[in-house]
Amino acid sequence: MNILPVDIRRGDHHYDILVGDLLPGRWLEEIEARAKSDKYFAVIDARAAAAHDIPARLAGRRGWRITVLPGGEDHKKIADYAALCESLIADGVDRRSVVAAIGGGVVGDLAGFAAATILRGVRLAQVPTTLLAQVDSSVGGKTGINLAGGKNLLGAFQQPEVVIIDPGFLATLPEREFRAGMAELVKHGIIADQDFFDRLAASAGFFAKRDPAFLAEAVAHSCRMKADIVGGDERESGRRALLNYGHTFGHVLETLAGYDGSLIHGEAVGVGMALAAKFAADRGMIGRNGVQRIVLALRRLGIPVCLDDLPQPLEGRGDWRKRLTADAILAAMLKDKKAASAGLTLILPADIGDCRARPGVPAAAAAAFMLEALAESGEMAVAPPTGRRYNNKETGP
Numbered sequence: 008m009n010i011l012p013v014d015i016r017r018g019d020h021h022y023d024i025l026v027g028d029l030l031p032g033r034w035l036e037e038i039e040a041r042a043k044s045d046k047y048f049a050v051i052d053a054r055a056a057a058a059h060d061i062p063a064r065l066a067g068r069r070g071w072r073i074t075v076l077p078g079g080e081d082h083k084k085i086a087d088y089a090a091l092c093e094s095l096i097a098d099g100v101d102r103r104s105v106v107a108a109i110g111g112g113v114v115g116d117l118a119g120f121a122a123a124t125i126l127r128g129v130r131l132a133q134v135p136t137t138l139l140a141q142v143d144s145s146v147g148g149k150t151g152i153n154l155a156g157g158k159n160l161l162g163a164f165q166q167p168e169v170v171i172i173d174p175g176f177l178a179t180l181p182e183r184e185f186r187a188g189m190a191e192l193v194k195h196g197i198i199a200d201q202d203f204f205d206r207l208a209a210s211a212g213f214f215a216k217r218d219p220a221f222l223a224e225a226v227a228h229s230c231r232m233k234a235d236i237v238g239g240d241e242r243e244s245g246r247r248a249l250l251n252y253g254h255t256f257g258h259v260l261e262t263l264a265g266y267d268g269s270l271i272h273g274e275a276v277g278v279g280m281a282l283a284a285k286f287a288a289d290r291g292m293i294g295r296n297g298v299q300r301i302v303l304a305l306r307r308l309g310i311p312v313c314l315d316d317l318p319q320p321l322e323g324r325g326d327w328r329k330r331l332t333a334d335a336i337l338a339a340m341l342k343d344k345k346a347a348s349a350g351l352t353l354i355l356p357a358d359i360g361d362c363r364a365r366p367g368v369p370a371a372a373a374a375a376f377m378l379e380a381l382a383e384s385g386e387m388a389v390a391p392p393t394g395r396r397y398n399n400k401e402t403g404p
């Protein structure tokens with residue numbers, strides 16, 4: 008398999024995303040050849056470390072120090088960040104050092120935020136080992152941690168010096184995590200590339216086999232798309248917001264599920280994308296056929312589109328779905344203070360490959376829609392366009 012380079016330019020900062028056959032050891036050589044540092048601090052996800060024998064590969068290599076951390080949303084807290092920074096400082100990190108974040112989005116965000124803030128910024132390399140991290144969190148320069156008040160509330164932009172992506176890491180990823188990453192891949196097609204969407208929709212067999220050559224092509228294409236979308240809009244004032252397709256409804260589900268592993272991000276985004284497509288269809292923005300294509304493709308790929316598709320509740324935790332009341336949904340939507348006054352900005356498909364930002368949607372209307380749509384059958388029946396338009400409180404175009 009060839010290495011597919013993706014060239015990223017941000018002002019005067021330039022770096023490569025290398026996608027391809029870089030295991031078992033070439034990824035390390037690439038980091039060292041590009042960074043030319045004498046101190047490397049590998050921060051490694053515990054499961055990826057064990058599954059790919061990463062500490063053994065690093066042991067004895069000159070200049071590398073190793074920290075192994077658990078993945079999972081519960082390990083992206085301020086205490087985890089403080090402990091990591093203290094340990095990196097105690098190990099002698101300096102401004103020339105390179106922090107190599109080797110893991111999923113959690114380790115990437117946490118180690119990336121530590122790199123962004125220690126000594127006012129040290130160098131960073133990203134080695135994403137989950138599909139979600141390969142197509143999403145390692146591209147774009149966002150890093151951050153969670154606070155008690157919500158996800159990713161503390162963060163910084165820190166562009167890496169190189170991103171190393173080998174689909175071989177994905178061979179050991181649990182099925183649920185793999186499908187969660189597929190949701191973000193398909194999202195990129197729905198947002199801005201109909202051909203890509205069609206190719207993914209027809210590739211259930213390649214996904215099932217986790218075919219490395221297919222995944223390398225798909226991930227590289229997706230990284231190029233994300234880089235193109237965030238290019239010139241690093242701080243999310245315009246086009247970058249399109250990446251939030253499925254996220255407004257998805258975040259409500261995640262908030263009510265409670266980030267305890269009952270529901271993972273990509274699963275919430277899958278249901279959120281189906282809901283947003285249906286919301287758009289109910290307002291005559293996209294035809295019913297378009298919504299059906301989206302929902303069918305997600306289904307065919309095993310990505311959840313409704314509550315019935317989601318995993319059973321965790322033992323001993325009760326069913327979080329019972330918390331989906333009108334008041335709770337609205338409260339979760341209004342967590343973003345701006346939404347209370349200016350309305351929500353929803354990202355909605357006008358067609359497959361053509362999503363648009365729709366500002367000024369009243370949270371109450373979106374919440375009522377969500378409750379009703381979730382209560383519908385698992386088939387996500389698509390109501391014919393009603394011709395109903397936004398009420399006069401809405402400020403959308």
Ligand SMILES: NC(=O)c1ccc[n+]([C@@H]2O[C@H](COP(=O)([O-])OP(=O)(O)OC[C@H]3O[C@@H](n4cnc5c(N)ncnc54)[C@H](O)[C@@H]3O)[C@@H](O)[C@H]2O)c1
Pocket residue numbers: 052053054055058077078079080083110111112113114116136137138139140143144145146147148149150151158159176177179180181184187272
């Ligand atoms: N910075 C961004 O732009 C951005 C974008 C999207 C999501 N995120 C963040 O990403 C996080 C989610 O990332 P994630 O889905 O990768 O979760 P994660 O990092 O928790 O990884 C998921 C699980 O997979 C395990 N794992 C990782 N690599 C493995 C491998 N190769 N084999 C077997 N198991 C492996 C982890 O230990 C964990 O249990 C969230 O915190 C989210 O906020 C950030």
